Amino acid sequence: MTHEQLTYLLLGAVGTLELSVLTFIAGGLAGLGMALARISPVRGVRVAAAAWIQVVQGTPLLVLMGLCFYGPNIIGIGSVPALVAAALAMTIYSSAFLGEIWRGCIQSVHKSQWEAAECIGLTRWQRMAKVVLPQALRIATPPTVGFMVQIIKNTSIASLVIGFAELSYNAKVLNNSTFQPFIYFGCAALLYFAMCYPLSRWSRTLERKLNATRG
Amino acid sequence: MKYQFDFSSVLAQWPLLLEGAWVTIQLSFLATVIGFVLGALCALGRGSRHGWLRRLVGVYVEGIRNTPLLIQAYFLIFGLSSVGVTMPILAGAVLALVINIGAYTCEIIRAGIESIHKGQLEAADCLGMSKLQVFWHVILRPAVERVYPSLTSQFVLLMLASSIMSSIGAEELFGIANRIQSDTFRNFEIFLVLWAIYLALSYMMRLGFWLLGQIVFTRRRKLGTPL
Amino acid sequence: MQPVVELDQVHKKFGALHVLRGVSFSVTKGQVVAIIGKSGSGKSTALRCMDRLETVNSGTIHVCGHAVHDAALDVRALRRDVGIVFQGYNLFPHLTALQNITLGLTSVKRMSPADAREVAMEVLAHVGLAEKAVAYPEQLSGGQQQRVAIARSLAMKPQVMLFDEVTSALDPELTGEVLKVIETLASEGMTMVLVTHEMAFARGVADKIIFMHEGQIREEGDASMLAAPKTPELRQFLGNGL
Numbered sequence: 001m002t003h004e005q006l007t008y009l010l011l012g013a014v015g016t017l018e019l020s021v022l023t024f025i026a027g028g029l030a031g032l033g034m035a036l037a038r039i040s041p042v043r044g045v046r047v048a049a050a051a052w053i054q055v056v057q058g059t060p061l062l063v064l065m066g067l068c069f070y071g072p073n074i075i076g077i078g079s080v081p082a083l084v085a086a087a088l089a090m091t092i093y094s095s096a097f098l099g100e101i102w103r104g105c106i107q108s109v110h111k112s113q114w115e116a117a118e119c120i121g122l123t124r125w126q127r128m129a130k131v132v133l134p135q136a137l138r139i140a141t142p143p144t145v146g147f148m149v150q151i152i153k154n155t156s157i158a159s160l161v162i163g164f165a166e167l168s169y170n171a172k173v174l175n176n177s178t179f180q181p182f183i184y185f186g187c188a189a190l191l192y193f194a195m196c197y198p199l200s201r202w203s204r205t206l207e208r209k210l211n212a213t214r215g
Numbered sequence: 216m217k218y219q220f221d222f223s224s225v226l227a228q229w230p231l232l233l234e235g236a237w238v239t240i241q242l243s244f245l246a247t248v249i250g251f252v253l254g255a256l257c258a259l260g261r262g263s264r265h266g267w268l269r270r271l272v273g274v275y276v277e278g279i280r281n282t283p284l285l286i287q288a289y290f291l292i293f294g295l296s297s298v299g300v301t302m303p304i305l306a307g308a309v310l311a312l313v314i315n316i317g318a319y320t321c322e323i324i325r326a327g328i329e330s331i332h333k334g335q336l337e338a339a340d341c342l343g344m345s346k347l348q349v350f351w352h353v354i355l356r357p358a359v360e361r362v363y364p365s366l367t368s369q370f371v372l373l374m375l376a377s378s379i380m381s382s383i384g385a386e387e388l389f390g391i392a393n394r395i396q397s398d399t400f401r402n403f404e405i406f407l408v409l410w411a412i413y414l415a416l417s418y419m420m421r422l423g424f425w426l427l428g429q430i431v432f433t434r435r436r437k438l439g440t441p442l
Numbered sequence: 443m444q445p446v447v448e449l450d451q452v453h454k455k456f457g458a459l460h461v462l463r464g465v466s467f468s469v470t471k472g473q474v475v476a477i478i479g480k481s482g483s484g485k486s487t488a489l490r491c492m493d494r495l496e497t498v499n500s501g502t503i504h505v506c507g508h509a510v511h512d513a514a515l516d517v518r519a520l521r522r523d524v525g526i527v528f529q530g531y532n533l534f535p536h537l538t539a540l541q542n543i544t545l546g547l548t549s550v551k552r553m554s555p556a557d558a559r560e561v562a563m564e565v566l567a568h569v570g571l572a573e574k575a576v577a578y579p580e581q582l583s584g585g586q587q588q589r590v591a592i593a594r595s596l597a598m599k600p601q602v603m604l605f606d607e608v609t610s611a612l613d614p615e616l617t618g619e620v621l622k623v624i625e626t627l628a629s630e631g632m633t634m635v636l637v638t639h640e641m642a643f644a645r646g647v648a649d650k651i652i653f654m655h656e657g658q659i660r661e662e663g664d665a666s667m668l669a670a671p672k673t674p675e676l677r678q679f680l681g682n683g684l
Contacts, residue, residue: 058417059410060375062389066406074403149281156283160382168285181293189282189290196281338532338591341493342546342598343521352545357536434536434578442536 001183005174009184012170013191015083019155019166022087024148027094034099035106041124049099056096061154065089066161082165086158094151101147105140106132142207149196149203156192167191225404228395235391236412242305242387243374243420246312250373251366253313254320255355261325272321279318285379287315292383308380308387316373323365327358360432361442367424371417378413388412445470445504446602446633447492452501452511454487461487463657464501469602469650472631476638476648480679484657485637489604492635493524506601522550525595526604529611531587533579539566539590540575543597551598565597566590569623585616589623596627603627605636641668641680653679 037049056064068089072080080088109132117127159169171188175181260272279287288311295302302310331354339353359366381390388409396405429436447469454462461484469475477485490496492505494517503510506523533542540562547558566572569589579587588608595603605624609617621643628634628647638644644651645665653661655675661667671677 055414058371058375058414060378060389060413062378062381063406063409063413066402067410070402070406153281153283156285157379159285160379168283168289171286172289175289175293179297181290181297185286185290185293189278189286192282192286193278197277200277200281332532334528334530334532335534337495338528338594339534341495341521341524341526342594343518343550344546345518345549348549352549353534357534360536432536434538438578438580440580 001187005184006187008170008174009167009187009191012165012167012188013195015164015166015170016152016155016192016195019083019086019090019158019164020148020152022083023090023094023151023155026087026091027098027151030091030095031098031102034095035102036128038099038103039106053096053100056093057100059093061089061093061157062160064093065157068092069162082158082162086155086162086164089162090151090154090158093154094147097150098144098147101143102136102140105143106136108139109135138210142203142210145199145203145206149199152195152199153192220404222404222408225395225408231391231395232388232408232412235386235388236416238305238385238391239374239377239387239416242308242312242377242380242385243370245309246316246373246377247370249309250313250316250320250370253317254324255359257317257321258324258328259350261321262328276318276321279315280322284311284315284376285382287311288380288383304384304386307383308377308385311380311383312373312377315376316369319369320366323362323369324355324358326365327362328354330361331358357442360435363424363428363432363435367421367428370424371420374416374420375413444507446473446506447635448502448504449488449492450502452488452491452503453499454484454491454496455499461657462491462498465654465657465659466501467652467659467662469633469635471633473649474628474634474636474647475650475652476636476644477652477654478638478641478644478679479654482656483654485654486606488654489526489606489635489637493526493604494520495526518550522598523601524604525598525600525602526606527588527591527595527608529607531579531584531591531611533587533591533594535579538576538578539571539582539593542579542590543594546594546598561597562593565593568596568626569593570619583616584612585619588612588616588620592620592623592627602633602635605634605638607637607639609638609640644668655679 034049034053037045038053040046040049065086069080069082069085072078072085113131113135114127117131122130155164155166156168158164158166159172163169167188171184174184178184257272257276260268261276263269288308291311291314292304292307295307335353336349339349344352377385377387378389380387381393384390392405392409396402434442445468449468450466452462452465453460463484465484465488467475477488479485487496491498491503492510494510494515497513498511501511505520508520508523509515510520533539534545537545540559543562543565544555544558547553547561548555551558553561563572563575566575569592571586571589571593574582574586574590579590582590592608608624609620612620617640621640624634624636624643625647636644636648645668648665650662650664651667652659653667653673653676655673660673661671661676667676668680671680
């Protein structure tokens with residue numbers, strides 16, 4: 001592998017990280033909204049959120065990417081940059097999964113905490129923000145870190161329909177011209193591993209610590 | 216500018232789409248069954264007395280779970296053909312999916328196995344059961360029952376991820392749709408139709424798994440509570 | 443007559459903790475032996491060693507003719523002759539009461555499912571739970587679960603049965619039904635070793651009572667021993683009891 005080719009791969013890895021970070025931020029915000037909607041006191045909101053999450057979880061990310069790439073055409077916007085389309089699709093996708101993870105974490109905060117906060121006289125939003133969410137945050141950290149690994153891996157799908165120049169796309173381009181799959185895909189695999197494995201380990205460590213203190 | 220929806224050219228291709236869906240179903244079914252067996256064996260290996268076996272399975276599981284399916288498929292298929300090993304595309308797709316799902320299944324089943332109370336293992340040992348009998352009756356069966364919801368979700372995700380196999384030329388649903396797309400240029404309509412079909416497939420798959428669970432796990436059917 | 447169970451100078455250490463310090467006693471056929479003592483005295487460990495759930499550091503244990511202390515022991519053969527019931531019942535939660543019993547019969551004794559069912563129903567009736575055959579453990583009370591556990595061991599037709607504090611995890615009103623079953627087994631001539639806190643039961647049913655303290659047997663005798671303790675440790679132990 002030449003120096004230029006390695007640089008090309010690394011550039012792809014940068015693209016991967018770009019998309020991952022964008023997705024985590026946007027998807028995280030949307031996911032929080034989803035989680036709150038899922039436990040809303042308004043039945044209509046709860047049902048709508050649940051239905052939407054079911055739909056997204058039954059959709060291949062690849063199809064979602066296609067919809068986000070060709071979709072803007074429908075509402076009059078011209079062509080959309082690859083990164084934007086990919087980030088949109090991944091945000092929608094991640095928000096559904098993160099929403100479910102976080103909903104579970106919020107609900108696993110012991111009911112007595114809710115009750116105690118209510119008895120002090122806090123409003124619903126105050127209860128949520130000051131008592132429940134901080135505790136839910138601790139519980140949510142291991143699976144959220146674990147999901148970040150999923151996000152990084154999922155960015156590879158942006159190389160297909162959308163053709164976003166992340167790591168998988170660049171690796172494929174290199175292989176197309178040189179036909180040395182073990183080298184380029186092997187190197188890409190190592191780069192993905194280098195990005196994902198530390199997060200996976202961290203997630204497990206966090207989980208162990210959490211279980212130790214909760215007992 | 217108002218977009219003119221035109222589903223007719225897409226829907227006219229419904230026989231092709233149906234064919235593609237059928238290939239997706241077959242791929243998913245094969246990968247699920249073989250992947251489950253592989254995952255169960257690996258879960259057994261993970262708990263083995265032999266350190267080398269534990270480490271080997273560990274390397275496999277961590278390697279797969281920290282790399283994307285797409286790269287695994289590229290590495291496998293293009294790699295094999297570069298050393299002269301050719302196989303039918305669908306066989307390659309099943310292989311890639313099996314290797315992928317085996318690692319995830321291993322972790323899920325292992326978590327189930329570790330949740331079995333040690334006291335039950337003692338009780339089974341003290342009844343005089345052999346190690347294999349204990350593993351099958353007291354460990355694996357209740358472990359699978361306990362993690363069945365997780366397994367179901369994982370296998371449904373596998374079916375959805377089979378769309379990625381279009382990248383290695385597999386003529387499953389997404390691959391077929393790509394062909395239609397290049398013929399008709401009705402991109403958005405195609406993706407909408409795909410969306411609907413995949414939703415239907417995932418719903419049917421969940422229903423199928425639920426039915427299977429009701430049949431196999433009599434305790435679940437009678438009591439309705441988690442194990 | 444050769445004793446069914448014989449321990450001779452058994453020592454057992456868990457790391458630096460010397461749990462059994464030269465324990466020796468024997469149990470003859472049909473005898474009911476109760477082992478009493480406070481927590482940490484080593485009584486459960488001694489029991490578990492008899493079924494090879496723990497290995498010993500030195501000394502010998504002979505159970506039903508098997509040399510349990512021997513590293514080359516055929517453990518499965520030993521366990522065909524020994525039945526053990528645990529404090530936590532350890533029933534298989536995914537199986538019904540009946541299936542909990544038939545599992546051992548079909549897997550280990552290689553009985554046909556029909557024969558296994560028959561034996562299982564018989565033994566369930568013996569512990570008074572015939573009508574609960576198709577219930578799952580979570581549908582049964584603690585006392586009922588423990589009786590199923592006893593039935594499960596009993597069905598394997600062991601030569602000796604070991605009971606490890608089988609009523610300690612039960613609510614007080616549920617211990618009676620379990621003790622009644624054990625009493626019935628005793629009257630039928632089953633050789634039994636029980637680790638128990640139930641003094642009244644030990645006094646009433648046991649042929650021999652062994653008092654353990656800090657890994658050693660301090661006193662051994664029949665029920666009259668409890669009325670007239672010789673050692674200060676036993677006196678203190680009984681004084682702290684009810």
